[in-house]
Amino acid sequence: MIGLALAIALQVGSKQFTESVILAEITVQALRSAGVEANHRRELGGTRVLWEALRARQIDVYPEYTGTIVEELLGGQRDLAGALDRLGMRAGGGLGFEDTYAIGMRRGESERLGIRSLSDLARQRNLEIGLTNEFVRRRDGWPRLREVYGFSDAHVRGMQHELAYRALRTGGIAATDLYSTDAEIQAGDLIVLEDDRRAFPRYDAVLLHRADLPDAAARALARLEGAISAREMIAMNARALIERVPEAQVASDFLRAKLGVASSGASRGALRRVAGRTAEHLFLVAVSLAAAIALAIPLGVLAWRHARVGQAILAAAGVIQTIPSLALLVFMIPLLGIGAGPAIVALFLYSLLPILRGTHAGLAGIAPELRESAEALGLPRSEVLRRIELPLAAPSILSGIKTAAVIDVGTATLGALIGAGGYGQSILTGIRLADTGLILEGAIPAGVMALAVQGAFDLIERALVPRGLRG
């Protein structure tokens, strides 16, 4: 039923940073107030994930920036509209503000040293500059600045965004890259250096969407064009990040004040939020684990009966296990899109090996004289398996399942990276907002669930493992 509702409703995606979430929330509420069913698929990931999701029609629209589209997604093609059109996509007119890469400094230091532009900064060879890792790598980032302004790498350090801001405030570094609409610019009394040689491309905020949106939806999106100024965006970012107002509330306040649109941005209470996340998380774990049990036990039996096939099966499952979970999740996007589906498939793949190993080891560990005696009874193989071998292997199989389940509960938190929901969603949002409470709201229930799953399996073990094999 949920699937059906999702299929009909328009899917609005957002990236894992506050501005993107606010813009997506504004889009969703604007669509709904125009009578178009819409859902917000929050914080799905980075540019690549959203782009793939849009191309796979898992989402219909998400906020993006023109510079990112040109530089990152279209490989430098200048004809933005034409290139998108060929892909069946469209970027609406700008939302009204630019969120460009910029280099920022503390106001006091910039005045003391007389640095107003990037050219001024490039002449100061002894200042420590802290840059985010993505900025250092991106073609339109540091490499471009080096080329245009002749910066040297001597005093450049790669660091994480939040840490860079903290270092800038405490004087550990003199300058860092930032987004021109960051809330910290006002809050931290920073100034943005002028890009006097126009090194950065334009980063106009747009709503990137598939070309064949229903008319009502297209009209609703068009109403947002030119509606948001840079000042308003900075203010909204500050409300969400610094005052901790929920994004939905920020968005609905903006729509009411600016466009006279009444929309509900009521956010759920913490308890209902945790309950919802728990349901999502359990769903991911239960479905993936059930599927893994259903496949891995027969495969384990097969692997044990046919040594050569068995080696291949165990090796394949071992290889899957070595793929980093994050990479596996991202590999799933082009194949299965985003949401619970690909997350379940990834978790399923991870669960196979422990159960497979448990089954194989349990069967292989049966004493040879017991196996022989079983064989000598003259029962069909399937009966020997059911009445003797599987019961004897039960402790090992169950401990494999238990391991898989506990790993599943932990790994499922990463599912939030591709829009599968669960406790990981709280953790991701908490990290983005630097909200420890929200992080714990995801982390503590995840830990509790892992313990509960362990306990549940201990009970199942007591019920299923024959008395003669215990203790």
Added chain:
Amino acid sequence: MIAALNGIEQAEHLPARGLGHRMLYAFHCNSSTAKVGSYGARGEVPPGRGSPGRPAQARFGAVTDVFETSGVMKSYGRAFVVGPIDFSVPPGTTTALIGPSGAGKSTLLRMLNGLIWPDSGTVRFRGRPLAAGELQEIRRQIGYVVQGGALFPHLDVRGNVSLVARWLQWHPTKIAARIEELAAIARLPRDALRRLPRQLSGGQAQRVSLMRALMLDPDVLLLDEPLGALDPMTRFDLQEDLRDAFARLKKTVVMVTHDLAEAAFLAAQAVLLRDGRIAQQAPVEELARAPADEFVARFVRAHRRSP
């Protein structure tokens, strides 16, 4: 080891102790040809599920051997080769496979019920070559007992004993009655029936293992060192009980033992193996009286002297 010494003594009087019926059948076996037994095989219909067949009478009045091997060989790498072995087991006899460790006794025994498949040669059961497709049915006609009992630890005594009967969908009252009967035969105390294998003594486990093997009332029993893991007194008791049971139930028995005295006590015929080949095959007392070669003589001497 009183039992062992007694064994030799008693063996010499075997026919006088009511086991004479075994002698009705010629024990024909040597590495050459005698294959009288296979005549009766043709046209014999395999018995149905759960109803162990009786030895078929041959057309010419001869009796079909229960087992007959011809030229069977099994190699485990170059170092350990069993065979070629030709021998046969007439119905109603008790045959002991004896010999030092690694002589191939257990391998030969396991080839009889297809647990080990020979690299070459044929094994016949009641005149028909063992076929993979019929193994399950054949095995239900052959009780199998190994050292230590190999009871399934997850099932209690009843569960172990009744495993196949339950699959055959015997009526529960029939199963219960049969278990009572077997407990009497195997002299297992009734209160042990509900116990798990780990709650049984070594001797009890071995008795339960015998009950499991006898559940479907097979005509044939294969025993691999059935008393090997037991202390001397338990062993003594069980030897007596086994001999009584064999005599009373008129089973065809092939058992592996490394103990000549035990072989003498329980079996009319002995097959002495050495390095995978038959060194001598004869009634046990004849091994002592007329050893075929120096190895046989030494084997017998070693057992006479052992404590």
